[in-house]
Amino acid sequence: MLPIFCLRLACGLLGALLLLPSTQINSRFYRTHFLIVLGLTLAAGVFLRGATQVWLWLALGGTSLCAFLGVFAWSLEGAPAGRLLGVCTMLCSVAALVVASQNAAPEERLAWCLANDLSSAALLGTATTAMLMGHSYLIAPTMSLTPLLRLLMAFFIALSLRGVIAGIDLSSWADRHSLTVLDEVTLLLPVRWGNGFVGPLVLGIMAWQTARIRSTQSATGILYVLVILTFLGELVGQVSSAMIRSNP
Numbered sequence: 001m002l003p004i005f006c007l008r009l010a011c012g013l014l015g016a017l018l019l020l021p022s023t024q025i026n027s028r029f030y031r032t033h034f035l036i037v038l039g040l041t042l043a044a045g046v047f048l049r050g051a052t053q054v055w056l057w058l059a060l061g062g063t064s065l066c067a068f069l070g071v072f073a074w075s076l077e078g079a080p081a082g083r084l085l086g087v088c089t090m091l092c093s094v095a096a097l098v099v100a101s102q103n104a105a106p107e108e109r110l111a112w113c114l115a116n117d118l119s120s121a122a123l124l125g126t127a128t129t130a131m132l133m134g135h136s137y138l139i140a141p142t143m144s145l146t147p148l149l150r151l152l153m154a155f156f157i158a159l160s161l162r163g164v165i166a167g168i169d170l171s172s173w174a175d176r177h178s179l180t181v182l183d184e185v186t187l188l189l190p191v192r193w194g195n196g197f198v199g200p201l202v203l204g205i206m207a208w209q210t211a212r213i214r215s216t217q218s219a220t221g222i223l224y225v226l227v228i229l230t231f232l233g234e235l236v237g238q239v240s241s242a243m244i245r246s247n248p
Contacts, residue, residue, distance in 0.1 A: 001235070001238045001239065001242065002043075002044075002047050003043075003044040003047035003048045003100055004097070004100055004101055004117075004238065005234065005235060005238065006040040006041070006043050006044040006047070007040070007041070007044050007093060007096055007097040007100060008097060008117060008120045008121040008124055008234070009040055009121070009124045009125065009128065010036075010037045010040040010041055010044075010063070010093045010097075011090060011093045011094055011097055011117075011118070011121035011125065012120075012121035012122055012123070012124040012125015012126065012128070012129075013033055013036060013037055013040075013124075013125045013128060013129060014033070014037060014086055014089055014090035014093060014125070015090055015121065015122060015125050016125040016126050016128075016129035016130075016151060016154065017030060017033055017086050017129070018083075018086060018087070018090070019150055019151065019154055020129075020133075020147050020150070020151070021146065021147065022079070022082070022083065024143065024144050024146060024147060025133075025136070025143070025147055026136070026140065027074045027075075027079055027082075028074075029132070029133070029136055030070075030074040030079065030082060030086075031070075031071055031074040031075055032132070033129070033132075034067050034068075034070035034071045034074060034085075034086075034089070035067075035071055037063070037067045037070075037089060037093070038064060038067040038068055038071065041060060041063045041064050041067060041093065041096070042064060044060065044096070044100070045057075045060050045064075048060075048100060051100075051103065053099060053103065055095075055099050056096060056099045056100060056103070059092050059093075059095040059096035059099060060096045062088075062092035062095075062096075063089055063092040063093045063096055066085055066088045066089035066092055067089050069085050070082065070085040070086060070089055073085055094118070097117050097121070098110075098113065098114065098117065101113050101116075101117050115165055116165060116169075119158065119161050119162045119165050120162060120234055120237075122154075122157075122158035122161065122162070123155070123158040123159055123161075123162045123230060123234070124230060124231070124234060125158075126151055126152075126154045126155040126158050127155055127200065127223070127226055127227050127230045128227055129151055130148060130151040130152055130155055130207070130223055130226075131220065131223040131224055131226070131227045133147055133148050133151055134148060134207075134211075134216055134219050134220030134223045135220055137216035137217075137220065138216070138217060138220065141216065145211060145212075145214065145216075148211050148216070148219070149208070149211060149212070152204060152207060152208050152211065155200075155204055156201075156204060159197065159200060159201060159204065162196075162197075163197050166192075166193075166196070166197075166237065169241070170189070173185070184240075184243050185240050185243050188236055188239065188240045188243075189240070191232075191233075191236050192233060192236045192237050192240055193233075195229045195230075195232045195233040195236065196229070196230065196232070196233020196234060196236065196237060197233065199226075199229040199233075200226050200229050200230050200233070203222050203223075203225055203226040203229065204226060206222050207219045207222040207223050207226065210222065
């Protein structure tokens with residue numbers, strides 16, 4: 001569960017970077033992102049140390065190497081090949097995520113596995129990147145609001161997409177089980193949907209409104225809570241999915 005979460009977050013962070021106009025953001029922001037991705041990939045490798053699949057280790061190695069090169073590139077003036085390294089790192093991380101997910105749940109169809117992983121990655125990545133971007137306004141208060149508002153809009157889209165996929169998953173499970181029968185899965189559902197969707201939606205709207213009036217410090221505080229709820233929601237979602245697979 002934890003390596004999948006780490007890889008989803010890494011993919012999401014890299015994808016969110018591609019939405020940002022590099023001319024309006026300090027290169028330190030990009031360098032920090034690549035460092036976080038490098039750390040997440042290494043952590044996933046530690047958790048997966050018992051795996052023997054060659055393709056998984058090739059993908060993890062490619063992600064780590066590209067992330068390290070990205071840190072170096074964004075430390076140089078002009079960040080040579082910085083955007084290209086972002087794309088390469090993201091592709092390698094997506095490959096690692098898909099292979100790791102298929103190993104964890106081989107009975108899942110590849111298309112559904114991709115939809116589930118990438119929608120979760122998009123939600124985690126946009127939420128975390130928006131929070132880090134809000135923090136950037138504390139040290140650069142005159143920076144344009146465009147990057148933050150763009151990330152919040154992407155977050156709302158990712159949240160909607162994730163809600164649709166989670167709803168389809170829940171509907172499929174509810175066809176075989178009664179929601180009125182209390183068990184481990186039904187007890188987790190309020191936590192999953194409250195922390196994973198309702199809470200982040202309300203906080204996202206609050207962050208959007210405060211950002212539009214340039215109250216970036218307030219928006220950043222709201223986004224910290226939003227990230228915590230999103231993380232909890234996705235982790236609980238992974239736990240409940242594992243329970244459903246073990247007790248179909």
